[in-house]
Amino acid sequence: MMKLYNFHASSTSYRTRIVLNLKGLEYEYISIRLDRGEHLGFSYGEINPMRGVPTLEVDGVRLYQSPAIIEYLEELYPDPPLLPQDALGRAQVRALASIVGSDMHPVNNLRIRNFVRDTYKQDADGVAAWIGLWNQAGFSAIETMLRADKYRKGFCYSDAPTIADAYLVAHAFSAVRFKTDMSPYTEINAVIANCNALKPFADAHPSKQPDAGG
Amino acid sequence: MMKLYNFHASSTSYRTRIVLNLKGLEYEYISIRLDRGEHLGFSYGEINPMRGVPTLEVDGVRLYQSPAIIEYLEELYPDPPLLPQDALGRAQVRALASIVGSDMHPVNNLRIRNFVRDTYKQDADGVAAWIGLWNQAGFSAIETMLRADKYRKGFCYSDAPTIADAYLVAHAFSAVRFKTDMSPYTEINAVIANCNALKPFADAHPSKQPDAGG
Structure with a gap:
């Protein structure tokens, strides 16, 4: 069985759990407590040189x-597909994912x-302003x-989840946690x-993980 | 012909130019002067909602x-391939690219x-320390x-350039520009x-672009 070194509240872990769940893949949950x-x-540096989560271990x-x-x-595991069949569609989905994965998450992790807190002496409000x-x-x-895409039906692309939805749902959870006002983003909120009404997403939620709380 | 909205010194532009050149693709260079x-x-917000470079325009x-x-x-344009043929190899190459593309570039752009300079009042040395x-x-x-990969021969993966090399070369240029000491990284420097001895990389260099200098 695959092993996922991850942490419940980490949005990169969360997006990966969503994808594993959408694919119906079982995995061993190995908690790396970022909060500690x-x-x-x-020992984790020996597992992952960048010391990031997640790490997915497959057959060693x-x-x-x-x-x-x-x-x-x-x-x-191409079934169900989480990227569109056509190259332009895949580019659109990967662009949405990359806005989260390159422009949003990395500067807020x-x-x-x-x-920012320790060296630039920002209090909680200052850190929240940065985020x-x-x-x-x-x-x-x-x-x-999302508004410009007239072919969408309820998700980031077309009528079923793609990797873009996994990135977006996971990052939005972190954004709310750090008090980002989500009210302007009606299309995002609908997505x-x-x-979150789908079981693979709900089961990946940080609150449902074995290392939640504690 | 494809159009590339980009800027000579932008490392995301530079990595994309390397890939275009490695594929032997011609494109129209449209300069977006980030420095101005x-x-x-x-007008650029109408072209790219994230206001990032590059934007690639293909048939409108x-x-x-x-x-x-x-x-x-x-x-x-799969020829020449810039990802390995096997899935684990592709995961390795994409991981290297993602360390640059998610963990390094976004926090330094x-x-x-x-x-950091304007709000946290950091002088040039302070900004360089952050970077x-x-x-x-x-x-x-x-x-x-790179050291752990015993099958490498001169590049990030095996014996020919992949997307990882495009990311790494472009980011190293920016790192040197902002005075990051590259001397500890002997394998990276060799790659x-x-x-840079290859024409597709050399031709993509910021100093060779139409909007260089000025």
Whole structure:
């Protein structure tokens, strides 16, 4: 069975769990408690050189970086497809995913938040302002793209979940946690509601994971 | 002919130019002068909702986000391949690319540097320290991964360029520009030297672009 080194509240972990669940894949959940700095210890550095989560272990081979892991899962387990069949559609879905995965999440993740707090002496409101600024830029762009796509039916692309929905749902959870105002993004909110009504998304939610709370 | 909205010194533009050149694709170069804030104007916002570069325009359709654009080019123009033939190899190459594309570049790009300078009142040394910290984490992880791969022969993966080399070469250029010490990364430096000896890489260099200097 595959092993997923991950953490309940990590949005890169969450997006990967959504994809695993959508594909109907079972995996062993191995908790790396970011809140206790377990990713910074020697033993996790031996598992993942970047010390990031998630790491997916498949037959003893470790795969890093959720964008690479998600593409791997899509290639190995193409049913149900989480990318469109046509190249332009795939480019659209990957662009939406990349706005989250490159422009939004990386500037808001734990190491960056901690640095902004500790080195630039930002209190909780200051950190939330930093987070909110980059979230607003990204969500606004995604909302614009969703509104411009006249063929959409309830999800980021067409009428079924793609990897873009996995990225978006997971990041929106983090955004709300850090008090980003989601009210302007009516299309995004509709997509998120449709996704969260599906069991693969609901089961991947941070609150449902074995290391939640505690 | 495809149009590439881009900027000579942008590393996401540079990585995309490398891929276009490796594929032997011609394109119209449309300069978006980030140094003059052209990406923030109304007209570029109509072209790209995220206001990022590059945008690739293909038969009037605009593609966003370099990771999505690069995957599109790989799918449409598979010769020469810039991803390995096997899924685990592709996961390795995409992981290396994602360390650059998710963990390194986004926290160091123009909008973030400007915010750190203007809002957190960091001088040039302070901004360079911010940049250097995240570059060091990423380059160290990549160096470890390159050293662990016993099948490599001169490039990030095996014996020919992949998308990982495009990401790495472009980001290293930016890192040197912002005074990141590259001396610890002997494997990375060897890869970069091999790449830059190839015409598709050399022709993509920022100094060779129509909007260089000025």
